[in-house]
Amino acid sequence: MALIRPGKFDITEKAMEICALKKGAAVLDVGCGDGTCAEHLQDKYGYKVTGIDMNLSKIQEGKERNKNLDLRMGDGEFLEDFSSFSFDCVMMECTLSLINLPDEALHEAFCVLKKGGKLFISDLYLKNPDPRQVKAIQIEAERQAKIPHKEENCGEGQMRFVDFRFEGAFIKEPMLRYMEEVGYKIVAFEDRSADLDTYVAETILREGSLDNCVTCAKGKKGIGYFMLVAEKPEK
Template sequence: MRPYESETVRAVTGTTIRPGGLALTRRAAEVCGLGPGDRVMDVGCGTGATASCLHSEYGTAVIGMDLSPVLLDEAILQHSGMNLIRANAMDLPFQSGGFDAVFAECVCSLLPDSVSALDGFHRVLKPGGHLVVADLYWRACDRTAMQPKASLGGCLAGAVDRRTLVRRIENAGFDIDVWEDHSEALKQLAAQLVWAGISLTDWWGVDCFSGACNNDRRPGYCLMIAHKKENPNG
């Protein structure tokens, strides 16, 4: 079982299972100008909190997808009327250009190949459609510093620094509209997990107390909103 599937962890994080919760989801929805009739894909929908929020509060038509049977079964139980499917973010089962927005909250850092996944997100979006990424990243003051290698299943397994993340999204055919650091929300969640007796080493997938993390290289959390270029050559 991965850390985010644990009932103990979810008792601390709530239904969103990530820093910032639905406040960042709503922030992104407002920036994207989402409204009734917009088609949204929620990649890694977990227990369905984001999908439910975007549908009930903004009137969007949401498809939520996740690979975890543990989380997806709970999502279907809690949100019986939602369109929730088991699917792989690395192989999206949707036609090209069919969505107005793709939400990937705490997803890219968990994927085996986020570069290929970003290409897939780009493919399914309409020109001008929005990509929302809320995720962990390495806050490295020394850009040449090696980033700690997290274990498979750890939430930092695929995390990269800001510059690398921005470059990957731009190379996939997006223009970035918003970059916001929300590392304070990550600190708050980490403190809550520790207070509940949950090992951050298991959560991160790396031991941040052994010197792997320091003032120049530590986990952070960001919200990034981008749009698919209208002109793929521009």
């Protein structure tokens, strides 16, 4: 699976400016792909970046390109390989919408963040969701949450139906509400849909279509792109 990066490093650098991390800060890049962004952050800012991804070939590709990259097989839903309070920043660029259990991933990130640590997310969202649709999604999420998990379904890697994600895009208000329930303080939320539009146009020019994009969601009407920075409070 290829990593999309609307805005190239512009969004990443804006987020790092908001995060205000010090040189040597410990950063976890969830969904790092071949480590291109991890390498950029190490070279430009002097961060100590650990990248995890489910794509072994991408991990190997990154390590072959730069043996100094700390890239590992890993899943954002399960960060038990890392101790609590390990990282100054956890980042998920174009990743959270693809994770089966986004609520678990947000909770896991909170656990491994140091107090005062930052979470940076960039991803797809519904810019103007119909309130009736949002309510229907909430009802369906509550209904599915009551369905008992069956043993034969274990390990299937099914997408969890949550009230803040629909067809590969997030719904802002329910998402922010859930994050605050976990314990995050929202620092910044910025619409970066112009970067997505540019990315789509460049992809069409380069590939001839959107068939090679990670997800078809960004080609749908009403889909935007956002940058979010949240903090794990000191107290």
